[in-house]
Amino acid sequence: MTHFYRTYLMPIGYVVLAYFIALGVFYIVLYVSAALEMRQYLREVRAEKYREILSSEIAPSISMLVPAHNEELSIQESVRALLTLAYAQLEIVVVDDGSTDATLSVLETTFDLVAIHPIFDQKLTTKPVHAIYRSQQFPNLIVVSKSKGGKADSLNAGLNIASSELVCAIDADTILDPDGLRRLVRPFIRSEEVVAAGATIRVANGCTVMKGRLASERGPHRALAGIQAVEYLRAFLFGRPGWNRLGGNLLISGAFGLFRRQSLLDTNGYVKTVGEDMELVVRLRRHGYETDQPAKIEFVPDPVAWTETPTSFRELGRQRERWQRGFTDVLWRHRKVLLNRRYGVLGLVVFPAFVLFEWMAPIVETLGLVFVTVGLILGQVSALFAILFFSLACGLGILLSMLALMLEELSFRRYGRARDRALLVVWAVLENLGYRQLTVWWRLRGVASYLRRKKSWGKMTRKGFNPADEADASFGDAHSPIVRAADKPVVATVGSSADTIPAPRATKSLQKVH
């Protein structure tokens, strides 16, 4: 047994250690890159009020695509929030993807919809469209009713009907900063080579939401949401800006991204897959290299979209498993890019780094754990070494999170209260004691389920930002109570009876944090 350990496991141990060092170096490079990017960005936007873009006649027009499936609890609030976004040439296309609940009727009654028969060219094939409506109150609001075909199909239906130069894909339950679009449109004005731009996603659990807008930005006070808030900060203040400078991003969150409509049409829109947002970005970049038309993907750290994250381990596990499955699928679909000189920095730097440091991370971490555990059992590894090795792994994790928190502190400071920020430090430490190991397990399960060709989305339940009994509140209702998202269970009264039903419902939301 000892011979087996020394012959086979010992080399693995050294590989794990080498990987660990390489990972550390990689993260240092990424962090420096992110810090430089953030510094430059903050200097660029200092004292910038974006007034020119707001009222410009030549600013690019934007169509917001909002796929919705069984979103009766939140759709009214979400659409109202979108209608208040400060952008001059804005069209909102809500695509009801065969909802079996009252999503469509809520929209019809709230926004005074009338059926229209717009002439549109079905450039992308989608499930049949049953009807198209326009709001009589808000002429820039269009609602599409179609057979169920999934998120990608809904986005493609929206793309067919949208008429603007740029399209913005968001989830129905996402809350955007009021001036988010003005900030996100800047890269498109800067260069015609930019085909997509992504924004920061933050955790809304704990924030106060009023009339579809964030009334106060608070950090989550519960451990699970708090740890996810740290993860999101790490991904969006550290990872994405870092990649922006190192060779471009591979990922724009499906919760909030802006794309050139023609580029999406040229690449056949969204593909039905678990990770369609990442797949789309990789395809856009590939298309750029293959047709010799530069296709830049930009990340803007400032515009923020707020989203509710899972509040139970069960949901979180399903979400992470799905992300990893989608991630694996995208890497496999586009495996031709890997180390291929034709794809320049994408093939030689970005793609290999994602495979090595993102996709392989849970596998190597598990190998390290096996190596140390077996070594301990066989007496080949001292307890001191095992403890130090574990501390090292945790320490690196904590350091990365702390660096992200430092970037937040020195840049945007969106969580205004000192107590909230102090709590984030606590979550950053706690993350490494159990949570991180769990995510490794979920990610491994994601890879395994991909290998078993499991393609379902699973279900994600959300508490919603708004209780259902407020669904009829008018747009200008000044008495609408303030609701703290996800801090209390939500009930909906059914008819005149006193029956209550649990508010959680299935949604199809997919954001990525790598």
Added chain:
Amino acid sequence: MSALTLVIVMLIAITSAIAAVLITVAVSSAIQARRDRLEPSLGDFREAIVTALSGDDSEAKDTLTHLGRLSKRYVVNVMLDVAPSVTGTSRSVLVSLAEQIGVLRQARRGVRSRRWSTRLYSARVLTAFGVESDELSTLVTDRSPDVRAQAAAWCAATPTPLAIEHLISLLNDADGRCRFAAQDALIRIGLPGSQALVDALETSDGEVTMRILKVASAMGDERFYGRASALTANPSPDIRALAIPVLARTGNAQAGPTLVALLDDESSSVALAAAAGLAKLAFWPGAADVEPLLSNPSWDLRKQAGLTLLALGAPGSVLLRATAQGDGPAAEMAIQTLQLQTLSIEAEAA
């Protein structure tokens, strides 16, 4: 070095780094907390400034005293928020306040800084207050595209002939931000910039001509008619297509027949623009010339033809109904267009 030693060294390095980061976060947080305690909320302070601007001199003096106690960065931030929303006397008072507390002096110095970020920030401050400065000419040719773009916005705030000249030169800038800012500024300046743009159209070519035409199409000045009309014969279909909305926007009586002639252009984008232009002009004598486009192979052109006929009123509707009786793509488009009309009438009635 053994594996254990390596791990210990790495652990020490990581722990030190965590401690350093924590100290930075704590110090920064403490500094910010102190600032927050000393400074009123932005909303309250903004309100105080607005009240002072609408009041008498004594209130302005009180505000000035108050401003002197706060950090300049904070004060400038509030003033930049307020400045674009006030005009007339209030604006003069605000500019005077900014001058007295040294904000404008610092900005004038800042535009000569060696750091691009300082030049940019200073130019933003001067733009917000609409202050004229000799430094503008230098900033228009600055090496930083952000600064050049800001200089363009500044030109819009101070539309002198020289500023307009600078803006026209920025239409040929290599950076998209600068071109956008220049186009936007020229549109905001409006009629005072028209003659310079007409003159520039005489000498420009290619991309610059296209950018000027985009600006002109948003202005609708009769002075563009002659040059735009000449450009409808330009060899480039892109230029021809962009000259058409300019013609249509002028509302000149001669524009209708010119656009009708362009319906037969070899480029479908030009024909499409001509059809859209006829709709804008409501040139109903052109309806019969638009009708054949309903059977054009280009879907976009068929759609525009249908919409144009709808916009031309009774003559267009008659032609649409006649086409709808037949079959093929033309009839299909005509039916869809007529349904659009019916639904919009129903919606209005509802």
